[in-house]
């Protein structure tokens with residue numbers, strides 16, 4: 326039996342995000358196309374007697390409560406995920422030392438925390454030999470956050486409900502993606518609240534025919550869908566509009582918009598050369614923005 330497991334926690338991008346309704350508990354129903362990058366954060370889980378989390382990487386200092394040595398507080402989603410799994414399976418006396426390599430910005434609309442939690446569950450399911458299925462992990466993971474079930478799949482998904490209703494999909498959208506974050510944290514609850522205050526409209530469900538067009542036609546994707554949270558996020562953080570405009574102007578950009586509740590925005594490209602030029606262009610013009618180029622997982 327191995328005593329350490331390392332696993333990627335990729336960025337999650339909402340290629341579109343429709344808010345379709347609101348539940349009595351305040352959560353919103355949504356319809357969204359989730360895709361994942363190849364790289365992102367990294368999680369290593371090692372067998373240990375107690376539970377601990379050390380955070381390394383460029384965004385470690387941005388995680389509130391993490392001390393100068395990189396020791397994280399109990400409410401970090403990696404530790405919450407580990408304790409949740411331990412409470413559901415019989416691993417008496419078993420702990421874990423987790424190391425999180427934090428390369429994705431925090432509170433950025435690309436599911437960093439959710440993807441870290443999901444990767445921790447995947448790593449521990451293997452390390453502790455729990456033998457739980459994906460569906461069993463997904464069902465227990467919803468209490469960690471609405472995005473966590475989807476992040477367990479690390480592949481393109483059509484997502485409904487509050488995030489728990491996930492269907493793997495194939496698509497033929499452009500594979501190259503540029504992510505840009507202006508360096509402003511945007512808290513998800515504030516954006517949903519602003520969505521309500523602005524009385525933004527709910528979007529109708531997408532029909533099966535439309536779904537197929539969205540998955541296979543980039544123009545259709547950007548013309549027929551929106552991110553319902555983009556206007557509310559821009560009203561809280563106007564620089565997001567500048568990021569979308571700057572991405573839209575890069576050569577070869579096939580469409581650009583905000584992901585999740587922001588502030589990270591993305592643009593899609595058909596070829597690798599266009600992606601590399603756009604990355605260089607954005608880094609030159611906006612040296613203080615976080616710029617990250619990658620390829621989508623299928």
Ligand SMILES: C[C@@](CO)(OP(=O)(O)O)[C@H](O)COP(=O)(O)OP(=O)(O)OC[C@H]1O[C@@H](n2ccc(N)nc2=O)[C@H](O)[C@@H]1O
Pocket residue numbers: 339342351352353354355357433434435436437439469470471472473486487488513514517584585586587
């Ligand atoms: C908006 C999305 C889109 O993928 O992504 P991010 O911007 O967080 O990456 C997600 O729905 C975020 O999922 P996640 O970040 O896991 O949300 P949670 O921790 O469960 O909820 C944070 C808060 O967001 C609001 N919330 C979240 C999900 C949802 N379907 N309806 C909501 O109203 C609630 O106010 C909740 O208290």
Ligand SMILES: Nc1ncnc2c1ncn2[C@@H]1O[C@H](COP(=O)(O)OP(=O)(O)O)[C@@H](O)[C@H]1O
Pocket residue numbers: 388389400401402403425430431432433434435436437438439441442511512513585586587
């Ligand atoms: N491992 C983690 N990585 C990132 N954020 C975390 C983590 N654990 C807890 N959080 C908290 O979760 C919140 C959402 O962060 P994140 O998942 O990065 O953003 P978003 O929900 O916008 O995609 C932040 O307020 C952050 O403090």
